[in-house]
Amino acid sequence: xxxxxxxxxxxxxxxxxxxxxxxxxxxxxxxxxxxxxxxxxxxxxxxxxxxxxxxxxxxxxxxxxxxxxxxxxxxxxxxxxxxxxxxxxxxxxxxxxxxxxxxxxxxxxxxxxxxxxxxxxxxxxxxxxxxxxxxxxxxxxxxxxxxxxxxxxxxxxxxxxxxxxxxxxxxxxxxxxxxxxxxxxxxxxxxxxxxxxxxxxxxxxxxxxxxxxxxxxxxxxxxxxxxxxxxxxxxxxxxxxxxxxxxxxxxxxxxxxxxxxxxxxxxxxxxxxxxxxxxxxxxxxxxxxxxxxxxxxxxxxxxxxxxxxxxxxxxxxxxxxxxxxxxxxxxxxxxxxxxxxxxxxxxxxxxxxxxxxxxxxxxxxxxxxxxxxxxxxxxxxxxxxxxxxxxxxxxxxxxxxxxx
Amino acid sequence: xxxxxxxxxxxxxxxxxxxxxxxxxxxxxxxxxxxxxxxxxxxxxxxxxxxxxxxxxxxxxxxxxxxxxxxxxxxxxxxxxxxxxxxxxxxxxxxxxxxxxxxxxxxxxxxxxxxxxxxxxxxxxxxxxxxxxxxxxxxxxxxxxxxxxxxxxxxxxxxxxxxxxxxxxxxxxxxxxxxxxxxxxxxxxxxxxxxxxxxxxxxxxxxxxxxxxxxxxxxxxxxxxxxxxxxxxxxxxxxx
Numbered sequence: 001x002x003x004x005x006x007x008x009x010x011x012x013x014x015x016x017x018x019x020x021x022x023x024x025x026x027x028x029x030x031x032x033x034x035x036x037x038x039x040x041x042x043x044x045x046x047x048x049x050x051x052x053x054x055x056x057x058x059x060x061x062x063x064x065x066x067x068x069x070x071x072x073x074x075x076x077x078x079x080x081x082x083x084x085x086x087x088x089x090x091x092x093x094x095x096x097x098x099x100x101x102x103x104x105x106x107x108x109x110x111x112x113x114x115x116x117x118x119x120x121x122x123x124x125x126x127x128x129x130x131x132x133x134x135x136x137x138x139x140x141x142x143x144x145x146x147x148x149x150x151x152x153x154x155x156x157x158x159x160x161x162x163x164x165x166x167x168x169x170x171x172x173x174x175x176x177x178x179x180x181x182x183x184x185x186x187x188x189x190x191x192x193x194x195x196x197x198x199x200x201x202x203x204x205x206x207x208x209x210x211x212x213x214x215x216x217x218x219x220x221x222x223x224x225x226x227x228x229x230x231x232x233x234x235x236x237x238x239x240x241x242x243x244x245x246x247x248x249x250x251x252x253x254x255x256x257x258x259x260x261x262x263x264x265x266x267x268x269x270x271x272x273x274x275x276x277x278x279x280x281x282x283x284x285x286x287x288x289x290x291x292x293x294x295x296x297x298x299x300x301x302x303x304x305x306x307x308x309x310x311x312x313x314x315x316x317x318x319x320x321x322x323x324x325x326x327x328x329x330x331x332x333x334x335x336x337x338x339x340x341x342x343x344x345x346x347x348x349x350x351x352x353x354x355x356x357x358x359x360x361x362x363x364x365x366x367x368x369x370x371x372x373x374x375x376x377x378x379x380x381x382x383x384x385x386x387x388x389x390x391x392x393x394x395x396x397x398x399x400x401x402x403x404x
Numbered sequence: 405x406x407x408x409x410x411x412x413x414x415x416x417x418x419x420x421x422x423x424x425x426x427x428x429x430x431x432x433x434x435x436x437x438x439x440x441x442x443x444x445x446x447x448x449x450x451x452x453x454x455x456x457x458x459x460x461x462x463x464x465x466x467x468x469x470x471x472x473x474x475x476x477x478x479x480x481x482x483x484x485x486x487x488x489x490x491x492x493x494x495x496x497x498x499x500x501x502x503x504x505x506x507x508x509x510x511x512x513x514x515x516x517x518x519x520x521x522x523x524x525x526x527x528x529x530x531x532x533x534x535x536x537x538x539x540x541x542x543x544x545x546x547x548x549x550x551x552x553x554x555x556x557x558x559x560x561x562x563x564x565x566x567x568x569x570x571x572x573x574x575x576x577x578x579x580x581x582x583x584x585x586x587x588x589x590x591x592x593x594x595x596x597x598x599x600x601x602x603x604x605x606x607x608x609x610x611x612x613x614x615x616x617x618x619x620x621x622x623x624x625x626x627x628x629x630x631x632x633x634x635x636x637x638x639x640x641x642x643x644x
Contacts, residue, residue, distance in 0.1 A: 054538040062554055227458040227512030324519055337428045352462055366460040374515045
């Protein structure tokens with residue numbers, strides 16, 4: 001059959017090629033987090049993109065400069081509110097590095113256990129949201145179900161489900177409960193089970209693979225130059241994990257591996273997170289065996305750690321120590337340090353400046369997702385507008401940490 | 405390992421490296437601001453350094469150092485993927501002084517320099533896109549400077565001054581009025597359009613749908629009703 005428009009000029013049929021400007025966000029159903037993307041569209045293809053963060057800026061760094069060092073912990077909790085325990089530990093390690101102390105072995109193991117639980121919940125949340133945005137609602141529910149059980153453990157240990165404020169300079173707020181070991185032993189098979197279920201239903205699903213594979217690729221050199229870290233960098237094939245490269249809290253003694261991808265696309269990022277959850281389970285299994293039932297959890301230094309409450313009420317020394325810490329705060333020596341740990345999204349660094357007083361002079365958080373988000377501009381450019389959602393989901397931008 | 409980098413820098417740049425420091429194992433080189441870009445480029449390209457992984461860039465404000473010393477410390481944190489060593493470069497700039505942008509050396513410096521500009525007001529020369537990033541465009545000043553008071557607010561919609569008290573930026577007839585209507589009072593025959601607390605402060609005019617005599621025979625429609633003025637009906641509508 002003869003085409004209808006055979007006699008027409010071909011150019012007359014073309015759509016106007018002027019780029020169209022589209023604002024996505026800051027409040028958009030597919031954006032988890034308040035963030036604006038200004039897209040320059042040519043049809044459905046994104047020619048250019050400008051990501052505008054800052055809608056959740058609450059002045060974290062400024063707020064830290066008016067309290068004591070210990071009073072920063074609640075703020076730190078609210079940076080990455082999906083894995084607050086990792087932030088707590090990261091900040092505590094930074095101040096400990098500045099003071100020059102090391103926490104007891106039992107505290108290190110306890111921090112590893114709580115941190116890995118937080119990491120599992122972080123990765124599960126990110127992958128869950130990624131599935132859901134592509135229409136796979138069942139894996140989302142499975143993941144979030146297990147995450148909730150992990151929150152139950154953290155609640156049992158710390159008293160709060162999300163914002164624990166549990167870290168302290170030189171230790172933790174409380175020693176582990178006697179139910180911790182059994183709770184972690186119970187949760188590991190559940191995590192394994194849900195990973196197996198999702199692997200069976202989702203990761204070989206044709207639709208999921210088509211939407212993720214080859215979408216949002218990032219090259220190794222570009223990722224390094226952009227300062228990308230964490231699962232996003234490992235998905236490009238770089239085996240950089242702070243826990244292996246610069247071990248802290250005794251991570252060098254645990255047997256675990258760093259999963260890496262090879263294309264740096266959305267699918268690799270998803271799979272790297274899946275595998276990291278398995279590796280975290282391995283660390284948990286080893287740490288649970290090592291955790292001693294008895295022993296100190298805090299450093300033995302009355303200038304840093306609050307004394308026991310019954311001593312405060314009965315002895316004058318403990319009363320004075322309590323008063324000094326509460327009213328004046330812990331006083332690290334004058335100096336600057338940069339301490340870094342592996343957060344949920346990558347290298348979570350704290351650059352802290354002390355002038356020798358009880359108040360921080362400057363607390364700089366190196367937010368992993370702030371630098372990862374810049375790389376998202378590169379990843380999104382050239383893709384279709386429907387690909388924005390899975391690519392952005394795999395970056396795992398956490399507003400609290402990105403905008404501080 | 406990074407000790408070698410420090411000595412390499414000192415050999416290569418001599419007087420442009422003002423000081424080196426290794427407090428708590430963090431190696432830091434204090435660089436003259438004019439050599440900032442040059443040193444960064446050297447660190448990236450020299451095979452012995454190979455600082456290909458950009459980590460962070462930030463600033464610290466020391467206003468008390470002025471005028472003898474420049475006010476801001478600008479710091480960049482770097483790492484080598486292959487050699488695993490880390491280094492921190494530091495330089496000092498005055499307020500308004502331009503520092504070379506490192507965006508051409510590491511792409512990650514783009515947003516972090518924008519942040520340093522936004523929060524500290526450090527200017528970067530030949531930065532491709534030096535805009536605010538965390539604060540909004542209408543914001544005046546740079547909040548992380550020590551002389552910016554922490555309790556200062558800059559609301560996008562100005563507060564309204566009503567006597568000695570401040571009120572939220574929305575009036576009774578703006579925003580979402582259904583949330584402010586005091587339905588209980590209305591059903592009891594009182595005439596507030598909004599909740600009594602706000603109405604008293606604002607001198608709120610009564611709802612239009614209620615009996616006209618409540619506003620007084622002589623009161624024009626648009627005039628606010630004030631409880632302290634004689635001849636005006638009680639704010640809580642006691643006539644009804």
